[in-house]
Amino acid sequence: MCGIAGWIDWSKDLSNEQETLKKMTDAIIHRGPDAEGHWFSKRAALGHRRLIVIDPEGGLQPMLYKDGNDTIGITFNGEIYNYQELRKELEEKGHEFQTKSDTEVLLHAYLEWQEDCVQHLNGIFAFGIWDERFGKLMLGRDHLGVKPLFFAQRGSAILFGSELKVLLSHPLVDAEVDKEGLSEIFCLGPTRTPGHAIFKDIHEVRAGHYMTFTTNGSNTTQYWKLESKNHIDDIDTTVETIRSILQDTVKRQLIADRPVVSMLSGGLDSSGLTGLAGNEFGNKGERLHTYSLNFINDEKDFEQDFLRFDRDEPWVKRVAEYVGTKHHSIELGSESLIEYLLTPMRARDLPGVGELETSLYLLFKEMKKDATVALSGESADEVFSGYPWFHQEKFLDAEIFPWSVNLWYSTEILSDDFKAKISPEKYQKQKFEDAVAEVPFLEGESDLQRKQRQMSYMFITRFLPFMLERKDRTSMMNGFEVRVPFCDYRLVEYLWNVPFEMKSIDNIEKGILRRAFENVLPEDVRYRKKSAYPSTKDASYLQGISDWMLHVLNDPESPILPLINVERVRAIAEGKDEVISGNDARGIIDYLLQVNGWLQEYNIKLVW
Template sequence: MCGIAGWADWSKDLSEERSVLTEMTRSIAHRGPDAEGFWLSKRAAFGHRRLIVIDPEGGKQPMLYRDGDQTIALTYNGELYNYRELRRELEGKGHRFKTHSDTEVLLHSYVEWKEDCVRHFNGIYAFGIWDEQRGQLMLGRDHLGVKPLFFAKRGSAVIFGSEIKVLLAHPLVEAVVDREGLAELFGMGAMRTPGLGVFKDIEEVKGGHYVTFTAEGSRTTRYWKLVSRKHTDDTETTVRTIRSLLEDTVERQLIADKPVVCMLSGGLDSSGLTALAGKNFHAHGKTLHTYSIDFVNNDRDFEQDFLRRDQDEPWVRRVSGHVGTEHHSVVFGPDKLIAHLLEPMRARDLPSVGEIETSLYLLFTEMKKDATVALSGESADEVFSGYPWFYQETYLNAEIFPWLLNFGYTSDVLKAEIRDRLQLEAYRKRRFQEAVGEIPFLEGEEELERKQRQMSYLFITRFLPYMLDRKDRASMMTGFEVRVPFCDYRLVEYLWNVPFEVKSIGHIEKGILRRAFEGVLPDDVRNRRKSAYPTTKDKAYLDLISRWMLDILHDPDAPIHALIDAGRVRRIAEGKSLEGSGADARAILDYLVQVNCWLKEYGVKLELGA
């Protein structure tokens, strides 16, 4: 895993622009703490920050391919899980390799197949390729968009990088946010619309897409999408297929030249992956290390709610004992959470959800002390339709993204004139209708099946990108790589057409996955009901974030005054508001504190128009 930065310009000589490229590349030093590399030519300049995982000596970047007058340069972030098979196939076509890295395999894949190379990959990746002979820049991103990639077109130049901060480090790109960007921030929250960078004229390469640029212009190509067809496998065949795919992808994703560990919450998803990984470790005479998160006084403060049925730690110990892992429980208190609240915002270059992302960042900080790579159960709920929303009519019939039904308080604290200008309800509806318009419904489906397919599509293409973005930024901010086996595109393709009634067989969420883990996990663990990512319930956290918000409100120069109804926010921070209290108050204040600090730290210029 790494960080990439680059720049192409068809009318300017870039060969002497090392200082600008250095600033761009070093802005993401956290993504690649092990090495730095640069390559500059007349029309293109590439930078790279490396986190060494495979082939320490052979994977140095940017990597070049030269043959006669042909020069191809690559800067790449990610892992190709099928690089060994691809290498053998390419060798059969006459290619010769100098290293054992997947980087060289990706480069030779482009030499062999050009843009179609992405159709041969199984992995998580974001890359830039400059083809000197064709005068072309190609930016490609993996199927689900696990690894990030942004770009900005400025005149004859294209600037790109792993994170928005790379682009903002270039003198042609300013930190400007217009009405659409603010509508994203306050209408969609952290669940950013794929393809949008929030900052004005900063775009994102969507998952499953690549973009090519030449002197004549640009072209975006979608190389992968979900295709609907009737599911014809019986239940047992479905179970075997899921189990086989998971065993294969876990084995592939354990390949590394650095220590690999597992995240473990005691829930079905992470427990199943831990059991499969643990079996592999035991076969090689090794002990798997696992990590979980907990909070100070959680035994005292825990409260059951809509998404959290019980505490994780008893289940974590149960799974760790069953698999035989060496487990590490990482515990945080409210002081530490508050002290690091802004780190996820700095990692994402945008305001984040808050305390949930802070605790994830802190967990990775601790894990990095022992390892470089981890497996995570992220995305199982999205691809197996595991959320409660999949079977509740209120959410199935809503003409809005289901996760936004309970997300209104933050936008309510905006000034009336700002709300009028942003038209947030209309904005959310437009984004929802765009998503629904993409869905490949299956002819002949009953209305309930259509609604469930629609819900599945929304979660895979709109909610999952946020979850993956959150995990990538929180981990890579600490120079730590997280792999997500449930995002293997083969598994996602297969599950897309498995009916909800089969996915929830046994009248329990992810029932089909529970059956796939028979004999892998103890029955009580397999049958544990879903409990969401943990969050602190300590009232001290709300007190601390409230004080922070009040300090901001007392500062006449705080930039957020231009956006919010200060009186309304003050009532929330003082605990005097009926419309925002408890968990809602904490979410509002978490977000607004970050928005204020983001506006200030990034020097954001707001363009709201007339």
């Protein structure tokens, strides 16, 4: 995987804009530490930073194709998992290839099918193609939005890139945030409205969409969406279909010219992927390496909560021994979690969820020492209805995003003036209603079935993008690629119509997936109660960030002060608030420190 950047201008000669484009690609050098490339023409400047995974010798970008006097150029980030089949199909149509890379296959797919090329792709991708023949820019993004792609229009110029920092490094773009951007931060954060990039007049290409730009304007096309229909397969056929798709996608996603490893938490999702990958490695006489996260003194400090039922470490050892992996346990302490707290914010260019992202970043930092690519279990809970929210009536009946039910306190700490300006409850309600209006309900569904389908839609289209974003940024900040087999669009399409009661067969969440992993995992692992991504329970972490928060509150120059109820936040940081304490306090402080650091480091100008 890589990082991309581009600048198209129909009224300015870009032939000599090397310095500006270099700044744009230098901003994402972490995404592609192995090589860089730039290409310029009168109307286009394309840039690329490369992380070598496939075809070390032949995948240099931007990649160009000459058609007479015109050039078609591509800058591409991601992996096309079916590129070998596509290459064969294109060769039969007369296309000739000079490399073994999936980039060249994508370029020729565009030459053959134009914008319809995206209909032929199975992968995770974000790309920009400049076609001189028609004076046209195409931006495309994968089905679920695993790979990021942002853009901004400034006059006659179109700017695009893998991360917001690419655009912010261009002289035409200012780091401005308006009322709506702040509403996204404080009312929906860390999730975002699809297409919204927080910064004023900067946008994100939506998952499953492509865009075209010419002198006549822009067009947006949704090439993939969830479609509801009756599920006709019986339970055995459904289990076998799920197993077959997962086996195929894992096999495809192990293709690389660099070492591939697997993340392992001891939970159902990562353990199942580890089992499938371990079988593939074993067939080649090789041994899979696995990695897990643990915290210093976790055995002593661990506390059960709403999302975490038990410790991961004993289950990790069980799976590693069963599958026969070479396992590596990465142990983190509160000191490093606090030291690197703002690093994921710099990776995302936006506030995040604090320690949960910091630990991911530090985990990938260690994994990068041994490998370049890892498999991860994102999307399983969203598409198999695994989260606790799916199984409790109060969440199914809620008229706000289900994950917001437990974040009632997030607006309690805002100043009265700021709260009046952004109207948090009104903004949340409107965004929720907008999302509900998109849900493709199936005629004849019961009220409960409609609520379950609605819940699934919210998680796939609103919550999953946040999960994918944090995984992409924390990994790519280390020049490390993460692949997500559960995000294969074929699996998501199929499971979208599998009835909730079938997904939860055997009276347990993700029961259908547990059956699909029979003969892959031991029964005790398959039926382990769900436990979320680990979080440190070390009291010194809360104390450390509380001291930091008090320092921020005591500094009159802290940019967050006008936005918050200073005395309420002070009481929380001092452990004196009568309502907000413990994990709730930690979540608030983590987030406010991220917001303050973001406003400060990015020199954000608030425009009301």
